[in-house]
Amino acid sequence: MSNLYLIRHGQASFGTSNYDALSDGGRHQARVLGDFFLRAGIRFDACWSGTLERQQQTLGEVRNRFLEAGFGMPIPTKTAALDEYDYETVLRSLVPIIEKEDPAFTGDVGRMMSDRRAFQKVFGRVMTRWASGSDRMDDLPAWSSFAAGVTAGIRDIIARSDHGSQVAVFTSGGPIAAAVGSVMGLAAEKTVALSWQLVNASITRLKFGGGRISLDTFNEYGHLEVPSGNRMVTYR
Template sequence: MGSIYLIRHGQASFGADDYDVLSPLGVRQAEVLGDHLAELGIRFDRCVSGSLRRQQHTASAALQRSVAAGLAAPELEIDAAFNEFDAESVIHGLLPAMLPDEPDALTILGNPKEHRAAFQHLFARIIDRWVTGQYDQPNHETWQGFVDTVRGGLERLLAQAARGDKIAVFTSGGTITALLHLVTGMPAGSAFDMNWQIVNTSLSRLQFRGSEVTLASFNSRVHLELLKAPELITYR
């Protein structure tokens, strides 16, 4: 059977003007992952990333460490199907109708770094509405549209894969959530309950035979835990 390793990007710049940049800790997480993959002797037949900078930077930092340890790595391919969903679009589409029940929402969103717990509560409420499809707004990304895009990326991977291939996909938490939903059939809400637990640079693995795909492991972070440095365990 072949394997698809789903790798969440390293810590991004939460609360900054530009989120799509790895923090110094995010770079370190990616390097630790690369060292771990090299120690395991995992040689990828293909490496794919979404087009977001935090995804590509995670890939390059991890693969550079593997190459430095003597493992060959294929050229990184870019497929935007593995991008994160457009959270800004989702928030802007759904928040106005929620403001009567969330009077502090604009303050929280204006400075999420200073209101982390409140932001997570608000964002989870928005996502709960989003995945139902009942509140879809014109010109804003829908959950079903996002899932269809991710499904297309997975189908392309499988169509191009050889038997026994090991494929790395550097992606994001929402994309991994959509894949959990597609592969296991679990409801979207249940998949997002798991999403909130996905650690930066964690490894989840899908196994495939032809077009048949199963979940083999989820959210492994042993490469970070082995260093016994709690600050390496982050979720954004």
């Protein structure tokens, strides 16, 4: 069997002008992740990433740790199939609808860019609504289309992988949730909810071979936990 490591990017720059760039903490998480792979003796035969800055920066930090330790890492192949969904468009489309239905929701919306709890509350409600497919708009892409694109992308990566290979995939929470949901046969709303549990720089492993794909582990982040507390464990 082969292993596909779905790696979520490190912490992005929440609340800044360029969210897509890794924060200092995110870069540190990625380096710690690279050290974990080295200690565990995990070496990659193929490497993939999305096109987003935070995904490629995470890959870059891991790759640098490998090179500094005297090990090679394959040149990555980029594919937009591993990119995160356009959450800004989803929020823009659905927040006004939910506010009309529930005026109290406006308070959380007003605080969401300065309060992480408010952001999560708004984000969770909107994304669950989006996944339900109950709102049809010309400028709002469907969750089902996004998930289908991710699934096709993962299957293409697997089809290009040799038997017994170790494959690194640097991506985001949405694609990881979509991939796991597809493998597990989960409903859309449950699949979206998986993404909220995913820790930055966490690992989710899929096993594949003989035409089969199965979930091995989900959201591993023990490499980020330290005796003094979980200061490296972040979700946004």
